[in-house]
Amino acid sequence: MYPHINHQTDKPILDVREVSVRYNGRVALEDIKFHLHIGERIAVVGPNGAGKSTLFKVVSGVLQPNVGEVTISGSQPTVHSCIAYIPQRSQVDWNFPVSVADVVMMGRSAKLGLLNWPKKRDWDFVNHALETVEIGNLSKRQISQLSGGQQQRMFIARALAQEAELMLMDEPLTGLDTPAQEGLLNLLDTLREQKVTVMVATHDLEQAAKHFDRIMLLNKKIVAFGNAAEVLHSDNLLHAYGGRFRTVEGKDGLVTVDDSCCDEGEHDHVH
Amino acid sequence: MFINWLMEPLQYEFMQRGMIAAVLVGIVCAVIGTYVVLRGMAFFGDALAHTILPGIAIGYLITGGARDTLFWWALGTAVIASLGIGAISKQAEIKEDTAIGIIFAGMFALGIALISTVRSYAVDLSHFLFGDVLGVSTQSLWLIIVFGAIVLLTIAAFYKEFLTLSFDPILAATLRMPVNLLNNLLLSLIAVTVAVSLQTVGVALMVAMLVTPAATASLLTQRLPKMMMLSAFFAALSGVIGLYLSYYLSIASGAAIVLTATVFFLFAFLWKRMKSV
Numbered sequence: 001m002y003p004h005i006n007h008q009t010d011k012p013i014l015d016v017r018e019v020s021v022r023y024n025g026r027v028a029l030e031d032i033k034f035h036l037h038i039g040e041r042i043a044v045v046g047p048n049g050a051g052k053s054t055l056f057k058v059v060s061g062v063l064q065p066n067v068g069e070v071t072i073s074g075s076q077p078t079v080h081s082c083i084a085y086i087p088q089r090s091q092v093d094w095n096f097p098v099s100v101a102d103v104v105m106m107g108r109s110a111k112l113g114l115l116n117w118p119k120k121r122d123w124d125f126v127n128h129a130l131e132t133v134e135i136g137n138l139s140k141r142q143i144s145q146l147s148g149g150q151q152q153r154m155f156i157a158r159a160l161a162q163e164a165e166l167m168l169m170d171e172p173l174t175g176l177d178t179p180a181q182e183g184l185l186n187l188l189d190t191l192r193e194q195k196v197t198v199m200v201a202t203h204d205l206e207q208a209a210k211h212f213d214r215i216m217l218l219n220k221k222i223v224a225f226g227n228a229a230e231v232l233h234s235d236n237l238l239h240a241y242g243g244r245f246r247t248v249e250g251k252d253g254l255v256t257v258d259d260s261c262c263d264e265g266e267h268d269h270v271h
Numbered sequence: 272m273f274i275n276w277l278m279e280p281l282q283y284e285f286m287q288r289g290m291i292a293a294v295l296v297g298i299v300c301a302v303i304g305t306y307v308v309l310r311g312m313a314f315f316g317d318a319l320a321h322t323i324l325p326g327i328a329i330g331y332l333i334t335g336g337a338r339d340t341l342f343w344w345a346l347g348t349a350v351i352a353s354l355g356i357g358a359i360s361k362q363a364e365i366k367e368d369t370a371i372g373i374i375f376a377g378m379f380a381l382g383i384a385l386i387s388t389v390r391s392y393a394v395d396l397s398h399f400l401f402g403d404v405l406g407v408s409t410q411s412l413w414l415i416i417v418f419g420a421i422v423l424l425t426i427a428a429f430y431k432e433f434l435t436l437s438f439d440p441i442l443a444a445t446l447r448m449p450v451n452l453l454n455n456l457l458l459s460l461i462a463v464t465v466a467v468s469l470q471t472v473g474v475a476l477m478v479a480m481l482v483t484p485a486a487t488a489s490l491l492t493q494r495l496p497k498m499m500m501l502s503a504f505f506a507a508l509s510g511v512i513g514l515y516l517s518y519y520l521s522i523a524s525g526a527a528i529v530l531t532a533t534v535f536f537l538f539a540f541l542w543k544r545m546k547s548v
Contacts, residue, residue, distance in 0.1 A: 003447055062444045081446050087439065096309065096438050097495045106435045110446040115428055142493040162446070 002081060002110045008074035013038045013166055013197045014059060019068035021054055028054045030221050032068070036197055038165075041188060043208035044201045046218035047241050052201040055218065056168040059199070060085045072166065081110035084159030086169040089151055094144040100154050101126055101139040107161035129160035133187060149180030156187060160194075167191065169200045173207065185211050205232060280518040288412055289404040293510030293528060296471040297480065299419040301506035302426060302499050303464050304485035306457060309495075310437050313482045314368060315356060318375035320465050320477035322352040324382025327399055327469070332385060338406070342414050345469045349462035352378070357458045379474075402473035402525030404514070411470060418467050422460050433457060434495060471510075472525040479529040483536050484509065490539040505535050 007013075012035040021029040029051045036042060044052050057063035059070055061077025062085070072080045084107070104126045105118055112118060118126075130136045133153040138146065146154060152172050159167050173181050188211065191198055202208055208215050209228035217223040217231050219240040224231040280286045307316050326348025330341050359374065360367040386392050386399070398406070407415075426433065436443040436453050444450050465477060472480050488501035513528030520527075 001447070001449055057441075060441075060445050062441055078447065083445050085441050085445050087441060093438070097489065097493045097498050098434070098438060099494060102434075102494070103438070106431065106438065106442060107446075109431050109435055109448070112431065114432075117431075158442075 001114050003079045004081070005075055005079045007072075007082075007165075011071065011074035012036060013040075013073055015071045016059065017069045017071075019058055019065040019070060021051070021058060021063065021065050023054075027220055029058070029065070032222055034216065034222065034225055036166075036199070038197055039192055039195045041192060041198045041211075041213050042200070042216060043212040043214075044199055044216045044218055045203070045205055045208050045240075046223075050219045050240070052218060053170055056085060056170060056199070056201065059083070059166075060168060082163060082165040084162050084164035084167045086152075086155045086159060086167060086172060088170045089148060089175065092143075092151075094151075096143065098143060099139065100130065100135065100141050100143060100146065100157075103143060103154055104129055104139075104158045104161045107158035107164075111163065126157075126161050129157040130154075132160060132190065133157045134183075147180070148176050149183055152176070152180075152184055153187065156191070164196065166197045167199070169198065171201050171203070173200075173202055173204060181207070208232075277515075280515065285405050285407075286514070286518065288407045288409065289524065290511060290514055292407045292412055292415055293404050293471055293514055293524075294507045295415050295419050296468045297484070297506030297510040297528075298503040299422050299464055300468055300477075300480035301484040301488075301502035302423060303460055304481040304506075305488070305495065305499050305502055306426075306433060306437060307461065307481045308485040308489060312461075313478060314371065316461060316465075316481040317478035318356060318371045319349060319353050319462065320474040321375045321379040322356070323348040323465060323469075324379050324399065324474055325385060326352075326382075327474075328382045328385035331395065331399075332389065339408060339410050342411065342466060342469070346418075346463065346466035349465045350459055353458040353462035353465075354455060357455060398473065399469070400473045400475045401523055402469070402471050402476065404471045404524045404528075405517075407470050415467050415470075418463055422463050422467070425456070425460055429453065429456070472528060476525050476529045479532060480506065483529070483532040487532070487536040487539045490536075490543045505532065509535060 014036040016032055016034050019029060019032040020027070032055065044055065046052060054063065058065050059077065060083045061070070061072075061080070070077055072083060077083060101123070105122065107129075108118065108122050108125065112122060127136060127139065130139050133156050135146075135150050135153050135157070138150060138154075143151065143154065156167070156169075172184060176184065185207070188198060188200075200212070205215075209232055212228075214226055215228055215231045216225045217236055217240050223240040224236045281290070304316075307313060323345050326344045327341055330344030334340050356371055356374065359370045362370070365373075382399075383396065386396050389395075432443070432448055432453055435446065436448065436450060436457075440450060443453070461481075464481070465474075468477055468480055484506035485498070485502040487505050488498045491501055492498050509528050509532035513531040514524060516522060516531065517524040517527040
């Protein structure tokens with residue numbers, strides 16, 4: 001329980017090799033290969049059912065791929081406790097009887113180890129993480145009393161308390177108003193200063209183009225992976241989204257997509 | 272006057288033992304019950320309690336009606352049944368609650384069938400179904416103390432693991448907690464609790480001890496440790512008040528305890544409603 005393993009610094013923080021996943025015979029991911037370097041910030045875009053959540057589950061070691069292999073700094077994900085999966089807000093039970101600080105302390109569990117209770121040092125760590133995401137004043141609140149943006153910040157604080165080096169964020173921007181989105185994107189800069197590698201699943205291609213080093217266009221396979229100019233042109237998007245999108249030619253020649261998918265199925269409910 | 276009213280039942284040793292048993296069982300059920308409530312396992316708890324009846328019946332038939340060994344039969348059946356139900360919930364052919372429903376009713380029927388092979392079975396059957404806290408022997412009391420303590424200490428030892436697993440199983444997995452092992456441990460603890468509670472409230476009313484005090488507490492606090500303490504408080508108080516009601520009104524002890532707990536829940540529910548208006 002709670003393994004601690006040294007990272008091989010000469011290896012990529014994340015290396016995905018020929019990974020395929022099938023659920024009940026249906027292909028969820030096929031022949032995925034890419035690697036990330038420390039401190040990179042990647043947006044993963046694609047239609048509903050493209051396999052974004054599945055990819056995150058494989059990367060975090062929660063799901064074993066049918067084919068292929070994932071390594072984190074040279075070893076299996078399942079021996080690392082440095083990968084944080086930040087859930088979609090719609091998948092969280094917000095009425096659970098815990099405070100903001102309680103949730104962030106959960107991230108400390110692996111560092112605490114079995115049978116150990118949090119000490120002052122750990123609470124300091126938690127408070128510091130909450131200060132970093134600028135919600136230090138909310139630590140005693142019950143979690144349902146937070147706004148959407150604050151809820152997202154709480155989970156990032158939890159990942160910081162976990163001392164995560166790779167953060168996987170599932171649709172963190174969905175359902176947030178523009179100021180909250182901006183605040184969250186600024187927070188990603190803070191994470192980069194701390195050398196945290198970040199993968200963000202998002203529906204918003206414009207933000208993906210503006211705020212991320214590279215964009216992965218996913219539809220079961222990697223359709224394209226590179227900077228915005230390489231990835232976001234209409235051939236690729238047509239390939240990934242089929243006919244379900246409307247393209248808008250931007251002033252810099254980039255194509256943006258008005259993806260209708262956020263309004264159906266996978267969207268967020270805030271409880 | 273009031274003191275006399277309170278002291279009168281306690282001159283009987285069976286009332287003293289019953290009172291201690293009701294309070295201890297209430298506390299153990301209430302603490303593990305917080306997880307039953309938070310994880311939406313009320314139906315599981317109800318099913319588990321009913322499923323152990325055939326095990327008790329076999330013990331009853333083999334030992335010729337001896338009560339003190341029944342705990343072990345109940346414990347063994349409960350652990351097997353809880354892990355079995357846990358495994359069933361992972362299969363995909365039939366929906367989980369349907370599968371549990373089929374097995375629990377089938378096992379319950381088997382238990383009744385087995386017990387009914389004995390002539391004059393009605394009294395014993397009703398004790399298994401509805402409890403007989405006033406018949407708790409000193410030996411049974413010790414079993415309740417020891418196994419109740421094991422349940423409470425295990426919950427305390429794995430507090431942060433059970434909390435994390437219940438709130439966010441994916442976090443538990445990425446922190447590399449042994450998720451399956453912890454889930455099975457929790458199921459086993461619920462099973463031990465069911466065996467411990469058998470004599471107090473019986474299989475038919477057991478689910479009330481698991482969920483009612485915890486649900487009452489959930490209306491009054493938003494922190495888990497406080498919820499556990501309040502839940503234990505209401506359960507213990509329900510045990511004491513229920514036994515006095517049972518003594519003075521001559522009603523069945525298990526039913527009296529459960530009714531008291533239900534009244535506490537209704538008060539908490541109304542209080543919460545009035546506060547939010």
